[in-house]
Amino acid sequence: MENMIKISFDPNKTFIKVKYKAGKFRDGRDYPAVDEKRPLSLLNADLKTLFAYTGSNDSIPNPERGRPRQEVLVSVLMRNVISQKPWEEAWVSFWRDHFSIFAHDQNVGAFSPHWEETVIRGHCWGNFREMLEAAASHPAMLYYLNNRSSKAGSANENFARELFELHTFGKNAYLKDLYSDWKKVPGAIDGRAVGYIDEDVYEAARAFTGWTVNDGSNIGNNKKLPETGDFTYVELRHDNYQKRILGIEFPSYSGSMVDGRKVLDICSFHTATAYHIATKLVKRFINDNPPKRIIESTAEIFLNHKNNNDQLKKVFNHLVQEASLIPNSNKQKAMTPIRLVSKFISLTNMPFIFNDQGFLGNIEGAGFSPYSWPSPDGIPDGMEALLSTGFIKERIALIQGLAENWWQTGELDPFIDIGSSGSYETLMSFWEKKLFGHERPDLRNQLFKFWKINPSDKAINSRGINKLIGLLACSPSFQSEVVLPKSII
């Protein structure tokens, strides 16, 4: 019987350091110096509470405004560490990256806990059309892609362009050479355009004018928006005149939010969107070179269930079924740094307590941590990107650091399930089975040879053994895994 170590995540007992010097708010009020550890408190905060962290009402000291982002990062890490079903966290993380926002921008990061909870986790097993509207109308996205300030007359194109290119149609459906020749887009005359052109971006930007945030700004007619941080539709800013998007006519004065919602319908239900998302999914969950046949069947499932409440769960299960027909060696995916440490912690059955001693810095240094990618295309996927030369050293540091407890996150006990009476040979083969599922005498012998260890000597020095366990997990075979479960959920 194994001694299972139970790791728990209680936000009230998880602490982040807060340390800054005394300073002044913009209006001259003083704020005091702070040096303490505070438990996570913003993960379920409402938008009004989080709005204060944008800094626009000057109620939170400037050095503290990154806190929502830090909390969400710690919560993502801990949810991965404690998860018994890592594929569920992988699914969440796919959608987080698909609707990528950059939380180091304070206006965006302020809302990141609410975004993670409601938009990503709240919809990622549900319906894509609903998820898309949740994203399009969330303050994090409205700030990030600037739709917040988009007004009739000279609309801001940022959101509309990335909605088409990144969130839905994909760049393969961008018919850039046609620019404004909408009649030349195949199918457009019948309202079934196969792709989009720049003019569609311009028109869609007009459709979303007025979708904004209650951020206290003046909207004319002596009206000021409240400072509550939630979504609002401002009729005064909306461009109400007729539009034509992908060959579909939009009559003038359609009504409140009708134009924007119609664009979201067109985008969500389009074949190009299904293919774009299916391609990304198959790449992320099965193989860096996604097989065409699986992309096609996944796109079909996506479209067939476009009106279902569990459309995305059905897509997930379809991927599971397709992947079950593929040998493990053909569905290896490089692990992200967070997955790498989570897997190491769970396979080694070691304790893990998050304490803010620099571990997060290493996680971020190892590349592509949540909400850290500046541009809206989201983090790159694939072995080549994740194991880029800039990140390998930091990945090694993460594993070695956990094995040798550099950050006081918990001590790995190499004897926990096997006792301390065995030889190096016995002990290492036991740990190889834990990490790789089978013995790896090739790796073990190389380690013994290098460190001049006699395999039959009794292994008693836990520090030395921990180092060897860490080194095993830095080998190439431990950098990838099969992501999906064996059977549907």
Next chain:
Amino acid sequence: MNRRDFINKTTLLGTSASLFGGISQFALAQKSYQIQSIKQTGPLIIVFLRGGADGLGILSPLEDSNFISARSPQLLFAPTENPILIAGTKLFWHPQASAFSELMLSGRLVPWLATGIINETRSHFEAQEIIERGVSELHALPDSMGLITKIASGMMGPDSFLFAGGSNLPRAMQGNLSAIAIRDLQNGIQFPGGVKNLAVLAQLANVDKSHPASEPIQKTLALLFNIQKHLDPSMKLDFNKIKPYESQGRTPYTNNDPSVGLRSIARLLNANVPLQYAWVDHGGWDMHEGQPNRMNNTLSQLSQALKAFDEDLQAQQKKYTLVVLTEFGRRFRSNGSNGTDHGHGGLSLVIGSHLPKNKVMGHWPGIAEKDLNRGVDLAVTTPYQDVLNQAMQWGQSI
């Protein structure tokens, strides 16, 4: 290809800016622009402005009524000294770009107007990929090599490698050459567990060589060792902290991008690492909203970094060629958010130790409505490939 062939070929393609007068965008689109590969005497460094830098906001036609009426007053600034005169139009450097004006006056900077891709895309990610693969079109490409990999192929010495002064290896450096990305080398390379760990991990990666992660791990470990060997004068190779690098110029490097990456490059050159090709990303140029403040901050980061780098290398009498590129310029008319949307023609800069004095490159297409690309954007009159080719040609003649 020898030098003579190169000149013949590039002349045919119209490298010389004067040839461009009257050549329309359409005519440009008919040609297939090739990046040349020339052995440089000094290193070639690319600083890539991610997000599409507003060339018209960096070097502004402030006296052109078309410009004044197209842009929100907050996007304009009071005229600065030493404007550039081209085709009857005066272009003024943004106040935060005064370092560029100074570099130009001292013969160490050549601005290149109306540059970009010969492609209609207004997508960041397509436009960046087009440049980073050294092409004009993404259809049916024969290989997946990056721009710098192509330029450097067959040109690199045995100990040389491609270096990116940032956290991510850019698309432009993907391919079959040794390449590494390290943002900050101020403390050297602190490898966890020191040289012994590095050696044993290299052996494990070799044992595990059938796994696809083996090759990138082995390559990285070898490069880290190689770099630290140069940087650590004690030759102890314990991978402990080394002394921070100090610039030999007057202007200090700052602790943000692109200063940090350029400082890392300067440190490698200072340590006589055989570096021939380097890259630094500078983000934050996608200014759809609140452009006045963002331009002030982002442009000052860029101009201070390039000034610091030039002073540092000049003091050390190091030769170099640096090209500042971006994926596209921004929309001629500003939007209602005090920003600008994605556009077409942009601005490139060539900086270095051996440039023609007081020179402005490129053909100014004009900004009257009829001159704009699609009626909305500055036209492209020089493909970015030609900017690179010319810069490399200057780099060869050191």
